[in-house]
Amino acid sequence: MEWVNIIIQGVLIGGLYAMFAAGLALIFGVMRLVNIAHGDLIVLAAYIALMTTDTLGLNPLLAIVVVVPIMAAIGYGLQRGLLNRTLGDDVLPPLLVTFGLSVIIQNALLELFTADSRRLKAGAIEVASFQIGEGVWIGVLPLLQFVVAIAVIGGLQLLFYRTPLGRAFRATSDDQSVAQLMGLDNRHIFALAMALSLAVVAVAGVFLAVRTNFDPAIGPARLIFGFEAVIIGGLGSMWGTLAGGIILGVSQAIGAQINPGWQLLAGHLAFLLILAVRPEGLFPKVQG
Amino acid sequence: MSAGFHVEHASRSSRIGMAVFAIALLALAAAPAWGGRDDLRLLSEIYAYVALASLWNLLAGYAGLVSVGQQAYVGLGGYILFASTILFGMHPLVAVPVAGVIAAVVALPVAGLMFRLRGHYFAIGTWVVAEVFRLLSSQISALGGGSGISLPAGIVTSMASSRQMREFLIYWVALTLVVVVLAAIVLLLRSRYGLALTAIRDNELAARSNGIDVTRTKLVVYVLTAFGTAMVGALIFLQKLRISPDTAFSVNDWTAFVIFITVIGGIGRVEGPIIGTVVFFLLRQTLADLGSLYLLMLGAVAIAVMLFAPKGIWGLLVERFGWQLLPLERRLRLSADARTT
Numbered sequence: 001m002e003w004v005n006i007i008i009q010g011v012l013i014g015g016l017y018a019m020f021a022a023g024l025a026l027i028f029g030v031m032r033l034v035n036i037a038h039g040d041l042i043v044l045a046a047y048i049a050l051m052t053t054d055t056l057g058l059n060p061l062l063a064i065v066v067v068v069p070i071m072a073a074i075g076y077g078l079q080r081g082l083l084n085r086t087l088g089d090d091v092l093p094p095l096l097v098t099f100g101l102s103v104i105i106q107n108a109l110l111e112l113f114t115a116d117s118r119r120l121k122a123g124a125i126e127v128a129s130f131q132i133g134e135g136v137w138i139g140v141l142p143l144l145q146f147v148v149a150i151a152v153i154g155g156l157q158l159l160f161y162r163t164p165l166g167r168a169f170r171a172t173s174d175d176q177s178v179a180q181l182m183g184l185d186n187r188h189i190f191a192l193a194m195a196l197s198l199a200v201v202a203v204a205g206v207f208l209a210v211r212t213n214f215d216p217a218i219g220p221a222r223l224i225f226g227f228e229a230v231i232i233g234g235l236g237s238m239w240g241t242l243a244g245g246i247i248l249g250v251s252q253a254i255g256a257q258i259n260p261g262w263q264l265l266a267g268h269l270a271f272l273l274i275l276a277v278r279p280e281g282l283f284p285k286v287q288g
Numbered sequence: 289m290s291a292g293f294h295v296e297h298a299s300r301s302s303r304i305g306m307a308v309f310a311i312a313l314l315a316l317a318a319a320p321a322w323g324g325r326d327d328l329r330l331l332s333e334i335y336a337y338v339a340l341a342s343l344w345n346l347l348a349g350y351a352g353l354v355s356v357g358q359q360a361y362v363g364l365g366g367y368i369l370f371a372s373t374i375l376f377g378m379h380p381l382v383a384v385p386v387a388g389v390i391a392a393v394v395a396l397p398v399a400g401l402m403f404r405l406r407g408h409y410f411a412i413g414t415w416v417v418a419e420v421f422r423l424l425s426s427q428i429s430a431l432g433g434g435s436g437i438s439l440p441a442g443i444v445t446s447m448a449s450s451r452q453m454r455e456f457l458i459y460w461v462a463l464t465l466v467v468v469v470l471a472a473i474v475l476l477l478r479s480r481y482g483l484a485l486t487a488i489r490d491n492e493l494a495a496r497s498n499g500i501d502v503t504r505t506k507l508v509v510y511v512l513t514a515f516g517t518a519m520v521g522a523l524i525f526l527q528k529l530r531i532s533p534d535t536a537f538s539v540n541d542w543t544a545f546v547i548f549i550t551v552i553g554g555i556g557r558v559e560g561p562i563i564g565t566v567v568f569f570l571l572r573q574t575l576a577d578l579g580s581l582y583l584l585m586l587g588a589v590a591i592a593v594m595l596f597a598p599k600g601i602w603g604l605l606v607e608r609f610g611w612q613l614l615p616l617e618r619r620l621r622l623s624a625d626a627r628t629t
Contacts (some may be wrong), residue, residue, distance in 0.1 A: 034408030036356065055559040085595055091407040095354050096551055096594050103544055103587035143469060149600055184314075199546075220539065224419060227412045231405070265423045279404040 004136050006167075006253045013143035014242075014249030015149030016211070019204035020226030021233065021241035022153055023197040029236050030169050030193040031087060033094050037102040039223030042199060044105055045071050045205025046214050050118055060120040060210050061144075067202040075198030079191040087190070104220065109216035117213040126210070145207045149242065152200055157238045169193060215283075228271040234281025243282055247274075297478055298615035305613030316463055320456045322350050328459045332527060334569055335466040339520045340542065341549040341561030343513045346473055348547075349556035351509040352492060354407075357414025359543050360398075360421045360518025361391050361514045363536030365521030367425050370531050373443045375430060380439075380447055381461060384522045391518030395511045403503065415539070422537035444529060458527050465523060469516050472597040473558060474614055476512070481505060485619075506576055540583070549588040554600025559613045563602045 020042060027033050035041075052063040065242055082101075086093035128140040160166040172189050180186055202270040208214060209224070229248050233240025248267050255266020274281065293621055298306075319331055340362070349428045368387040372378040378386065398417055405413040426434040448454045476482050484505050487495035496502050521542075525531045535541070545568065553564020568586075575582045597604055 034412065091592055092354055095408060095411050096547065097591050099356060099547060100587040100591040104584050106583040110580045224412065224416055261427055265420065268420045271416060275401050275404055
């Protein structure tokens with residue numbers, strides 16, 4: 001029974017990793033941009049949630065309503081004001097600029113909030129759980145987070161394939177110049193994609209902050225988890241990121257059970273193994 | 289019959305540049321005579337950063353392999369030095385090249401995996417590798433596990449008995465290493481591989497269509513860079529006398545600084561990292577008290593340079609004055625007999 005519990009925990013944390021990954025996969029799909037500051041933006045969202053709950057006295061899970069529009073606005077501004085200038089054939093400018101951004105966000109958070117670890121208090125829901133079988137328990141909060149992850153990814157999927165905005169995203173993704181000839185403003189479309197990506201980041205950041213302690217330095221590790229989930233799942237596939245997140249979460253849970261020092265290592269090794277035997281990922285859709 | 293022409297690498301400004309380098313090298317080699325302990329320590333650190341930035345520049349600026357995980361090889365070099373001296377009783381200065389060779393061997397399978405990731409994703413993939421190395425190193429209990437280990441006194445004194453002599457020795461080795469790294473890069477760029485690399489830098493597709501084996505060229509550069517980076521890493525930690533997973537595989541110290549130095553100085557040019565390191569240390573000596581604000585400013589400056597002057601400080605100077613410090617030009621000269629016939 002112990003192992004069943006471990007695997008369930010791994011699957012549920014995988015939902016969080018899938019949300020880290022969905023934001024990355026979204027902007028890579030639309031504009032072939034890999035945002036190295038992605039993890040630090042997740043941490044930024046966590047700190048904005050912290051400020052919101054401190055000043056408004058909201059429950060953290062309700063704070064999502066405030067954090068999502070703030071992060072979306074930051075995303076739109078960031079893309080319009082900075083990142084659009086870096087796009088082109090050369091991979092160097094976007095990588096270096098988002099890397100610089102990552103260092104800036106980390107150190108700004110350090111300056112504002114110190115290196116102390118923080119946590120969002122969500123009240124009774126944090127410890128609530130129910131039994132689904134002999135010795136098998138599921139926490140309400142991890143389950144809620146998993147359900148939200150599925151809703152977010154399902155929502156992105158619908159948006160991509162059922163709405164005019166999604167059509168615009170797919171068109172720019174396929175061919176930027178033709179999309180532009182059809183009257184789409186790429187700069188605006190890219191900024192909307194980044195806004196959407198950071199809206200997902202906001203949801204993920206709040207759940208991260210409720211589940212674990214956070215400090216300004218944990219961003220890069222979140223970027224890596226999201227990235228691994230994207231590659232395991234396969235580039236360009238939204239549901240793939242969920243599968244990737246779950247595989248990563250379960251690997252980490254199993255690793256941690258064998259030896260606490262192996263939790264992260266087991267996740268990385270699962271990623272490297274997939275890269276070695278199936279480099280296109282489990283459910284590939286587009287060629288990067 | 290001769291081909292009737294030859295390729296000339298040097299120009300007037302590069303001859304001046306080489307003369308300046310030679311004089312500077314003599315002065316720097318004599319630093320133990322004119323500088324104090326702090327000067328030697330600072331200079332050694334500068335050499336380490338010039339070498340690391342030059343190697344990263346070769347990787348990212350020429351081969352287009354933008355790695356944010358070179359701390360993997362800095363840390364690996366440091367750990368190999370500690371392992372081979374503490375566990376196998378090797379002489380520390382012998383351990384430095386050994387660290388380079390082992391790292392080059394390790395880099396082969398790593399490249400095999402990482403080259404499956406394209407462009408942007410390659411960058412984050414290299415970071416994962418560095419994380420794996422860091423986590424593995426904290427599992428080695430013989431080397432102090434997660435909290436790290438100091439180099440035992442017996443090994444330290446085996447280099448030279450007096451502390452002053454040891455410091456001189458490490459200083460000269462650091463200077464030699466940076467000169468060797470720079471010379472190797474210049475020679476590499478002057479060779480056939482260098483021409484291929486410059487072509488890849490300028491346009492990968494065109495390079496490929498001209499018959500350059502792009503993947504193989506990149507692999508050679510990746511492995512050579514790992515070799516050099518690990519030797520520099522070994523020397524850095526020989527000087528620190530202490531190693532731990534977090535210092536050895538620090539992304540800030542061994543990648544963020546190195547990237548900012550290269551971008552600010554001028555990426556894709558050999559002179560860039562040298563200029564960048566000088567600027568970096570000048571800024572650090574004046575602004576170090578600001579702590580995290582200093583890093584923040586450095587990040588902002590690097591972003592501004594990337595957006596508004598993507599060729600960096602040296603690129604601006606080259607465009608303005610046409611300078612060339614190193615003999616890296618290729619100019620065809622007809623020889624005398626070819627001109628008469």
